[in-house]
Amino acid sequence: MSTFEIGERDFLLDGRPHRVVSGALHYFRVHPDLWADRIRSARLLGLNTIETYVAWNFHAPRRGEFDLTGPRDLGRFLDLVAAEGMHAIVRPGPYICAEWDNGGLPAWLLADPSIGVRRHEPGFMAAIGEYLDAVLPVVAARQVDRGGPVVAVQVENEYGAYGDDKGYLQALVDLTRAGGITVPLFTCDQADDAMLERGGLPGLLRTATFGSRAAERLAILRRHQPTGPLMCMEFWNGWFDSWGLPHHVAPAEANAQDLDDLLAAGASVNLYMVHGGTNLGLTNGANHKGTYLPITTSYDYDAPIAEHGAATAKYHAMRAVLARHVPVPDELPDARPPAPVREVALTHRAPLAALLDVVAGVPRAWDHVPTADEAGHWNGFVVYRTRVRADDRVLVVGEVRDRAVVLLDGEPVGVLSRTAHEHVLPLPARAGELTVLVEDQGRVNYGPRIGEPKGLVGPVRTAVRELTAWTTSALLVDPLPAAATDRLAPVPADEPVAGPALLAGAFDAEPGVDHFWSTDGWGKGLVWVNGTLLGRYWSAMPTRTLYVPGPLVRERNEVVVLELGGAVDAVVRCVAEPVLGPVDV
Ligand code: GLA
Numbered sequence: 001m002s003t004f005e006i007g008e009r010d011f012l013l014d015g016r017p018h019r020v021v022s023g024a025l026h027y028f029r030v031h032p033d034l035w036a037d038r039i040r041s042a043r044l045l046g047l048n049t050i051e052t053y054v055a056w057n058f059h060a061p062r063r064g065e066f067d068l069t070g071p072r073d074l075g076r077f078l079d080l081v082a083a084e085g086m087h088a089i090v091r092p093g094p095y096i097c098a099e100w101d102n103g104g105l106p107a108w109l110l111a112d113p114s115i116g117v118r119r120h121e122p123g124f125m126a127a128i129g130e131y132l133d134a135v136l137p138v139v140a141a142r143q144v145d146r147g148g149p150v151v152a153v154q155v156e157n158e159y160g161a162y163g164d165d166k167g168y169l170q171a172l173v174d175l176t177r178a179g180g181i182t183v184p185l186f187t188c189d190q191a192d193d194a195m196l197e198r199g200g201l202p203g204l205l206r207t208a209t210f211g212s213r214a215a216e217r218l219a220i221l222r223r224h225q226p227t228g229p230l231m232c233m234e235f236w237n238g239w240f241d242s243w244g245l246p247h248h249v250a251p252a253e254a255n256a257q258d259l260d261d262l263l264a265a266g267a268s269v270n271l272y273m274v275h276g277g278t279n280l281g282l283t284n285g286a287n288h289k290g291t292y293l294p295i296t297t298s299y300d301y302d303a304p305i306a307e308h309g310a311a312t313a314k315y316h317a318m319r320a321v322l323a324r325h326v327p328v329p330d331e332l333p334d335a336r337p338p339a340p341v342r343e344v345a346l347t348h349r350a351p352l353a354a355l356l357d358v359v360a361g362v363p364r365a366w367d368h369v370p371t372a373d374e375a376g377h378w379n380g381f382v383v384y385r386t387r388v389r390a391d392d393r394v395l396v397v398g399e400v401r402d403r404a405v406v407l408l409d410g411e412p413v414g415v416l417s418r419t420a421h422e423h424v425l426p427l428p429a430r431a432g433e434l435t436v437l438v439e440d441q442g443r444v445n446y447g448p449r450i451g452e453p454k455g456l457v458g459p460v461r462t463a464v465r466e467l468t469a470w471t472t473s474a475l476l477v478d479p480l481p482a483a484a485t486d487r488l489a490p491v492p493a494d495e496p497v498a499g500p501a502l503l504a505g506a507f508d509a510e511p512g513v514d515h516f517w518s519t520d521g522w523g524k525g526l527v528w529v530n531g532t533l534l535g536r537y538w539s540a541m542p543t544r545t546l547y548v549p550g551p552l553v554r555e556r557n558e559v560v561v562l563e564l565g566g567a568v569d570a571v572v573r574c575v576a577e578p579v580l581g582p583v584d585v
Helices: 032-045 074-083 122-140 166-178 193-199 214-224 252-264 313-323 352-359 482-486
Strands: 004-006 011-013 016-018 021-025 049-053 087-091 150-154 185-190 205-210 231-236 268-275 286-288 292-294 342-345 348-351 364-366 380-388 394-401 403-408 411-417 424-426 432-440 455-461 470-474 501-508 515-518 524-529 532-538 545-548 556-563 571-575
Touching: 021 032, 032 074, 032 268, 032 313, 049 074, 049 268, 074 087, 074 122, 122 166, 166 185, 185 193, 185 231, 193 205, 193 214, 205 214, 214 231, 214 252, 231 252, 252 268, 252 313, 342 501, 348 352, 352 432, 352 482, 352 501, 380 455, 394 403, 394 411, 394 432, 411 424, 432 455, 482 501, 532 545
Parallel strands: 021 049, 021 268, 049 087, 087 150, 150 185, 185 205, 205 231, 231 268
Antiparallel strands: 004 011, 011 016, 286 292, 342 571, 348 501, 364 470, 380 432, 380 470, 394 424, 394 455, 403 411, 403 432, 501 556, 515 545, 515 571, 524 532, 524 556
C-alpha cells in the first residue's frame, strides 16, 4: 500500500517527491491480447505510469447496459499495468475528446434534445451518475492506497475549451468522490489563460496540454496553479490523421528536444500518445471546424510505439532523453519481424442490394425523412428507401451526414459527401426504387457539434416535390449476419469489383501473426477478419494499409469486405510493413 498526494511543489509518493513520467495508451484501441506487450514497451521506454481514458460509449451500447468484459475489461487492463510495476492515471470523462466517436458520450443519450451537453442539467447528470456507478468501482478498488496502481483521476477533459459551468465540474467531483475515489483529482486544459481559468476548480490540481515551448506553457500553467507539481497532461508527441489529409509526422528530434526541455524544467509528463493503436470497428470520431473531417482507422499518432507495437526511431530518441532524467531499464522491446506477404483471393461476391433482406434490419416506415438518431441508429450505415418518378430528375438533400451512396433499382447513380459540401445529385429520368445508403463516418468529438444527429437531415426534395414517404433500416455490420456470406456466389477474383458489393475469401496463416492489408486498388468500405469488424478503409488518403492484429489471425481465416465503390480486382494483398500515407513536407 502506498500514498500519493499533491505536495507544495511536487507529487508525493509515500511522502517523498515523485515525478510522474507517464504515457497515454487507450485499452479500447488495442486488442486485449496485446495490452501486456504495449504496457511493457512503455515501461522499457522509461515510463513509470500508464494513462488511459475510459470511453463511456464503448461500454454502454444502450442505456442500462454496461459491459466490462473482453476488450472492455478495464480492471484487467489496470491489473496488467500493476503487474508491470507501473502506476495508472484514469480519465473517465465523461467527455474524453480523443478522436473517439462523440468524444465518448453515448449517442443514445444526446439523441434526446432535452439533455444538456457538458453542463449541469438534470438529465445529463443522472446518466453520468449511472455511468460512474458502473465504472468507478473498477477504478476505486485499484487505487494506490488500496494496493493498486491508480494514483490520480481526471475530471472532464479540456473543459475550458468548451464551457464555463463550474457547477457541472463540481458535481462531477462530488460524484467521483461519492464513487469511492480517494486519490488526487485533477483537470486538464490547453495552455491558455482563459481556458485554464474556465476549466479548473479551486482545490483541484490544474494540468496543461501542449506539445512544445515547455517553458512558456509551464509559466502560463503556473499562473493558475500557484503551488504544487506542474504536469503536462498531454505532451503531443505526434498527431492524429483525418481522411483526405496527408499523414501527420512529428519529427523525433524536435519531440525529443521538447521533452528534454519539459523534464529539465522539473515537470511531470504524460506522453500523448505513447502508443496510439487503432480505431477498430466504427469507433473513430471526427472534427468539424467548417468542414467535416473524419478520423482514420489507424490511430498510430506517429507515437514512439507504432500501431503494431514496433519501437520507432522516436522511441529511441525519447528513451535517450528520458535516461538523462529518470532511471530507464537496459532492456529493449522485441523487434517486430516483417509481416507475411501474401495475396488472398476473394472468391465469392454479391451486390449489396441483393443482400439487403439479410444485411439490413426490418424497415420502418416514415411520413418524413428521419435522422439516423430519430430512427434509433447510433453508428454505421442507415438504408433509406423511397420511390422516385421519371420527372423527379434531381435529389436535393438538406444535409448528408456524412456520405451517401445513391442507387436507383440497385444500380449506383452517385455519391453525396458532407466533407465535399455536396447536397445535389442528378437522377436518371426514370421511375424506380431509390436507395440511399448513408454512412455515419464518425461523430464529431470536439467543439459545439458533439451530439449532433446523423443520417439524412431533411428536407429531401426533387425537381418537382418533397420526398416524405421513406423507410429506414440499419445495415447490420457489427456483427455481420452469417447468412450474408452464405448467399455469395463464386466469381473469379481477377474480375473488377463494381460496388456496393460484399465479397469473401479464405486464407491459411501462422496463427497470431500481424498482417497489413494494402488497400491500394480498393475504393471505400469495411473489412472483417474471422467475424471481427476491423474498421474502415478508403482511397481518400492518407492510410494505405489496414492493421490486422495478430490475435485475430488463426490457421484458417475468413476475410469479408464490403466495397462501396469499386476495386481493380478482388484480391487482398498483404504487405510486410504499414504504409500510413503521404506526408506534406
Ligand atoms: C486534446 C484532447 C485529447 C485529444 C488531443 C488531440 O488534447 O484532450 O483527447 O483529442 O487533443 O489528439
